[in-house]
Amino acid sequence: xSSDTHKAHGTGFYFGILLALGVLTFVTFWTARHMxxxxxxxxxxVVIATVKAFLVVWFFMHLSDHGNSNKAFFLTSxxxxxxxxxxxxxxxxxxxxxxxPNFSAFKEMRGPW
Amino acid sequence: MSDASAGMLDxxxxxxxAAHEKRAAQMGMWLFLVNEVLLFAGLxxxxxxxxxxxxxxxRYLAFVELDWVMGTVNTGVLLASSFTVVLAVQAARxxxxxxxxxxxxxxxxxxxxxxxxxxxxxxxxxxxGLLPGSYFSYDLSESIARVKGDPVKxxxxxxxxxxxxxxxxxxxxxxTLYFFITGLHGIHVLIGMGLLGWMAKRAFNGEFxxxxxxxxxxSGMYWHLVDLIWIYVYPMLYLL
Amino acid sequence: MSTHTALEEGFPAKHFLNxxxxxxxxxxxxxxxRIALMYLVTVLFTFFLGGVFAxxxxxxxxxxxxxxxxxxxxxxxxSLHGIIMVFLFMxxxxxxxxxxxxxxxxxxxxxxxxxxxxxxxxxxxVLGALFAVWGLWNGGVDTGWTFYAPYxxxxxxxxxxxxxxxxxVGMSSILTGVNFMTTVHxxxxxxxxxxxxxxFVWAIYGTAAVQVLATPVIGLVTLLxxxxxxxxxxxxxxxxxxxxxxxxxxxxxxxHPAVYIMILPAMGVVSEVIATFSRRQVFGxxxxxxxxxxxxxxxxxxxxxxxxxxxxxxxxxxxFGVLTMLVGVFTAIKVFNWVLTMYKxxxxxxxxxxxxxxxxxxxxxxxxxxxxxxxxxxxxHWHDTYFVVAHFHFVMVGSVVMGFLAALHYWFPKxxxxxxxxxxxxxxxxxxxIGFNVxxxxxxxxxxxxxxxxxxxxxxxxxxxxxxxxAGAGLLGFGFAFILIVLVVALIKGKVAGPNPxxxxxxxxxxxxxxxxxxxxEVPVMVDxxxxxxxxxxxxxxxxxxxxxxAEGAHHHV
Numbered sequence: 001x002s003s004d005t006h007k008a009h010g011t012g013f014y015f016g017i018l019l020a021l022g023v024l025t026f027v028t029f030w031t032a033r034h035m036x037x038x039x040x041x042x043x044x045x046v047v048i049a050t051v052k053a054f055l056v057v058w059f060f061m062h063l064s065d066h067g068n069s070n071k072a073f074f075l076t077s078x079x080x081x082x083x084x085x086x087x088x089x090x091x092x093x094x095x096x097x098x099x100x101p102n103f104s105a106f107k108e109m110r111g112p113w
Numbered sequence: 114m115s116d117a118s119a120g121m122l123d124x125x126x127x128x129x130x131a132a133h134e135k136r137a138a139q140m141g142m143w144l145f146l147v148n149e150v151l152l153f154a155g156l157x158x159x160x161x162x163x164x165x166x167x168x169x170x171x172r173y174l175a176f177v178e179l180d181w182v183m184g185t186v187n188t189g190v191l192l193a194s195s196f197t198v199v200l201a202v203q204a205a206r207x208x209x210x211x212x213x214x215x216x217x218x219x220x221x222x223x224x225x226x227x228x229x230x231x232x233x234x235x236x237x238x239x240x241x242g243l244l245p246g247s248y249f250s251y252d253l254s255e256s257i258a259r260v261k262g263d264p265v266k267x268x269x270x271x272x273x274x275x276x277x278x279x280x281x282x283x284x285x286x287x288x289t290l291y292f293f294i295t296g297l298h299g300i301h302v303l304i305g306m307g308l309l310g311w312m313a314k315r316a317f318n319g320e321f322x323x324x325x326x327x328x329x330x331x332s333g334m335y336w337h338l339v340d341l342i343w344i345y346v347y348p349m350l351y352l353l
Numbered sequence: 354m355s356t357h358t359a360l361e362e363g364f365p366a367k368h369f370l371n372x373x374x375x376x377x378x379x380x381x382x383x384x385x386x387r388i389a390l391m392y393l394v395t396v397l398f399t400f401f402l403g404g405v406f407a408x409x410x411x412x413x414x415x416x417x418x419x420x421x422x423x424x425x426x427x428x429x430x431x432s433l434h435g436i437i438m439v440f441l442f443m444x445x446x447x448x449x450x451x452x453x454x455x456x457x458x459x460x461x462x463x464x465x466x467x468x469x470x471x472x473x474x475x476x477x478x479v480l481g482a483l484f485a486v487w488g489l490w491n492g493g494v495d496t497g498w499t500f501y502a503p504y505x506x507x508x509x510x511x512x513x514x515x516x517x518x519x520x521x522v523g524m525s526s527i528l529t530g531v532n533f534m535t536t537v538h539x540x541x542x543x544x545x546x547x548x549x550x551x552x553f554v555w556a557i558y559g560t561a562a563v564q565v566l567a568t569p570v571i572g573l574v575t576l577l578x579x580x581x582x583x584x585x586x587x588x589x590x591x592x593x594x595x596x597x598x599x600x601x602x603x604x605x606x607x608x609h610p611a612v613y614i615m616i617l618p619a620m621g622v623v624s625e626v627i628a629t630f631s632r633r634q635v636f637g638x639x640x641x642x643x644x645x646x647x648x649x650x651x652x653x654x655x656x657x658x659x660x661x662x663x664x665x666x667x668x669x670x671x672x673f674g675v676l677t678m679l680v681g682v683f684t685a686i687k688v689f690n691w692v693l694t695m696y697k698x699x700x701x702x703x704x705x706x707x708x709x710x711x712x713x714x715x716x717x718x719x720x721x722x723x724x725x726x727x728x729x730x731x732x733x734h735w736h737d738t739y740f741v742v743a744h745f746h747f748v749m750v751g752s753v754v755m756g757f758l759a760a761l762h763y764w765f766p767k768x769x770x771x772x773x774x775x776x777x778x779x780x781x782x783x784x785x786x787i788g789f790n791v792x793x794x795x796x797x798x799x800x801x802x803x804x805x806x807x808x809x810x811x812x813x814x815x816x817x818x819x820x821x822x823x824a825g826a827g828l829l830g831f832g833f834a835f836i837l838i839v840l841v842v843a844l845i846k847g848k849v850a851g852p853n854p855x856x857x858x859x860x861x862x863x864x865x866x867x868x869x870x871x872x873x874x875e876v877p878v879m880v881d882x883x884x885x886x887x888x889x890x891x892x893x894x895x896x897x898x899x900x901x902x903x904a905e906g907a908h909h910h911v
Contacts, residue, residue, distance in 0.1 A: 011200060011203065014196060014199045014200065014203075015196070017196075018192060018193070018195075018196040021192045022189065022192060025185065025188050025189065025192070025347075028347075028348050028352065029181070029185060029352060032348060032352035032353060033181070033269075033352060036272065041353065042353055045348040045349075045352060045353055046348075048348070049344050049345050049347075049348055052344045053341050053344050053345070056195060056337055056340060056341050056344065057337070057341065059199075060195050060196075060198070060199050060333075060337050060340075061333075061334050061337045062202075062330075063143075066139055066143070067136070067139075067140075069140065069538055070139065070140055070143040073140075073143050073144055073147050074143060074146075074147065076147070076566070077146075077147040077150040077151060077566065078150070080151060080154070080566050080653065081150060081151065081154040081157070083653060083654070084154055084155070084158050084570075084606055085154070085157065085158045085161055087602075087654075087657065087669070087672075088158050088162055088599070088602045088603075089158075089161055089162055089165055090666075090668075090669055090672075091598070091602065091657070091665050091666050091669040092162055092165055092166060092596070092666075093165065093666075094666035094667075094668040094669060095664070095665065095666035095669075096664075096666065096667075099664040099666075100166060100596070101166070101591045101594050101595060101596050102166040102167055102282055102283060102594065125468075126463060126871075127462060127463035127464040127466075127468070127540065128539075128540075133539065136539055137466045137467075137535050137538075137539040137540070140466075140534075140535045140538055140539060141466060141467060141470075141531050141532070141535045144530070144531040144534055144535065144565050145527075145528075145531055147565055147566065148527050148531070148565050148566075148568070148569045149569070151566055151567070151569040151570055152569035152570070152572060152573055154570070155569075155570045155573040155574065155577075155603050155606075156573065158599075158602075158603070159588065159599055159603075162596070162599055163594075163595075163596075166594075166596075167594070245584075245586040245587070246584070246585055246586035246587030246588075246590070246593050247585050247586075247587065247593065248586075282594065283594045285587060285593060285594070286587065286588070286593070286594050286595065289586045289587060289588050290588075292586075293577070293580075293586075293588075
């Protein structure tokens with residue numbers, strides 16, 4: 001019996017989530033392509049994707065009733081993704097420019113790419 | 114407690130109850146999905162790193178050479194497939210085995226649509242020579258000239274602050290990453306289809322009419338992860 | 354704890370070793386103890402293989418000029434040595450063997466959470482090992498175990514099968530991690546709260562977390578490098594706009610935490626051994642458990658210290674250098690707590706304890722040189738010299754192998770129900786300890802003098818120290834053979850060990866030696882804290898043992 005501790009969401013509820021995901025897909029498309037968002041261009045897309053991901057994980061994957069350890073695991077994985085991206089991009093961003101393969105002085109030497 | 118449950122074999126002997134076993138299975142699946150997230154994280158890092166280096170080229174290619182219609186439709190298809198998987202899990206919890214099978218078939222159908230669209234995208238890219246590394250044989254300067262002659266596209270490019278003079282450097286890298294990311298994701302779609310197909314077969318055999326929804330729930334979680342990855346891949350490749 | 358009948362002194366008539374003796378009963382077993390023994394046999398074989406290659410390297414370096422091999426063979430042999438030792442021995446060794454065997458016993462479970470998956474991980478590991486060994490046999494690789502691009506993507510040697518082997522072994526490692534983490538979360542016996550977990554369980558838990566979080570990244574790297582080698586997509590090729598440093602970043606995102614996959618279980622073993630043989634409750638249990646998780650976490654922030662001279666940004670190098678020192682903080686916490694556990698303890702100087710002391714020595718020495726290497730300016734001098742080689746051999750070989758041997762000697766009576774000769778065990782341990790030092794201390798000096806690693810020739814000035822190092826390697830090899838003989842003799846005609854020969858308070862000793870097929874005859878209830886040598890509830894078996902220990906201790910003092 002105890003396995004069914006989840007809240008009984010109906011089909012209508014899940015359809016609502018699906019609609020929300022569809023709307024957010026449209027929002028991310030519209031803000032990325034047809035709006036002046038300046039420096040928020042990329043962060044906004046990441047935030048919207050994360051909201052969508054949350055909806056999928058929390059309701060579709062039922063993480064909301066899968067226990068705190070599972071929630072912690074999933075959050076941890078996101079933390080390490082952020083860590084990896086931040087420290088590696090941080091290297092490229094602060095590196096001596098000549099050490100980067102896109103350094104423009106090499107453009108002619110490399111050909112069409 | 115072990116004596117009480119010795120007769121009924123609804124769970125493995127090293128667990129106290131079926132619920133206990135299910136809890137462990139869910140946790141194992143979450144941990145496996147954590148590993149999948151980190152697997153894709155490496156590719157995402159590579160993408161962002163090269164996008165940082167070749168910003169204008171990457172954005173130009175996303176705007177001009179990738180088909181946002183196909184990308185968006187595929188996003189919708191995957192979201193819908195996630196929805197049908199949820200309904201399959203719901204049916205499994207209600208012990209309606211046949212319904213489980215039907216919803217899983219619907220999911221596999223959506224996955225098939227996704228792959229067909231992907232197939233058209235791939236063949237188009239291969240035909241145009243928009244390929245990774247040394248296989249790249251597309252004439253970018255011609256593409257740029259074409260865009261310059263199209264005022265609608267030029268206004269989009271101007272709105273997005275893409276400097277056409279910088280476009281060119283790193284173009285093959287974009288397609289290296291495009292094929293790696295969508296390819297690895299596609300492999301996951303295929304694995305997911307196989308898994309769900311197996312589950313559908315078991316469902317039509319009536320296996321989930323008894324109290325046994327764990328396999329459906331776990332396969333469903335795997336399928337949602339495939340969707341989850343795509344939720345990030347879509348803006349990353351097609352929009353930004 | 355009313356099952357004293359199960360704990361009859363001596364050798365049980367039925368135990369996990371004699372429940373089915375056919376080949377099939379072993380090959381298809383899902384019993385965690387049998388899988389552990391299968392791991393043991395396999396990793397001993399890979400250790401032997403890697404050791405033979407190490408000896409070949411040392412023989413080549415006996416003379417300054419070309420000796421028994423040419424440059425290309427030397428490149429292949431050191432690559433073989435590294436790949437086998439890292440991927441096939443050290444990563445699966447302690448978790449695969451002792452984690453598998455002891456984790457369910459220590460938490461009072463009948464098995465790990467997913468027994469079939471557990472067997473599958475063993476076979477996946479063997480499959481990966483076969484892949485790798487096949488590639489190594491048919492041409493080998495000359496890239497070193499790090500597979501740095503673009504060399505690894507352009508060399509003519511067999512990188513692809515070896516990379517796929519590493520990928521497959523990695524998969525096995527991930528699934529082991531998933532299995533162990535779930536086991537600790539869901540299968541603890543009644544009464545066993547997180548605050549009572551034995552320290553070895555904490556160590557295995559931290560290790561498993563690192564395995565799950567880091568290993569997929571090396572899986573990706575091996576796939577990318579293999580694809581690069583096969584098709585030339587240019588992902589890491591500067592000539593095509595790629596950045597080789599990306600490969601190094603992703604590689605070390607796994608491979609630095611991987612050294613904690615190796616060292617953390619060894620640290621867990623040492624915590625158990627020191628508590629048992631000091632007859633003292635561990636000092637600072639919370640600090641020891643917390644620093645295990647601390648090392649597991651901080652281990653992810655430090656990978657850039659492998660890239661100090663690779664063209665990484667100086668800013669990043671500085672950040673990584675500082676973060677690296679945090680590992681030293683957590684390791685120091687551990688060392689202080691271990692030492693304070695021994696302080697005023699009734700130390701029983703048995704073979705496992707000597708290995709634990711060896712571990713302490715190697716982790717302090719190896720760790721301190723690691724802190725020195727984390728200083729960017731010093732690293733630029735030492736980078737790619739024998740100083741680095743000696744440093745990581747002190748930590749990875751010295752400490753990890755000491756931890757492995759401590760575990761092997763500590764749990765040998767539990768695993769096989771037989772006791773080895775402590776006198777011969779101590780003698781063998783001394784050979785190994787001295788051998789390590791004679792091998793690697795000269796390498797510190799050589800590195801500081803500027804001898805680069807991965808060359809098969811060297812100037813005449815380095816000769817004396819190289820000869821010393823080779824002599825030490827011979828001693829080391831002899832020591833390992835010695836240990837093997839002592840243990841094999843014990844297996845054949847060792848004394849019966851009994852359920853708890855060390856009078857340990859560890860939960861795993863609450864069953865027969867060797868354990869029953871189902872570990873315990875009754876679900877154990879954990880009342881005492883682990884390693885509780887001072888507060889023992891009266892009337893329990895533990896109390897009887899404590900009295901016995903006391904009597905023995907008094908006897909020794911007289």
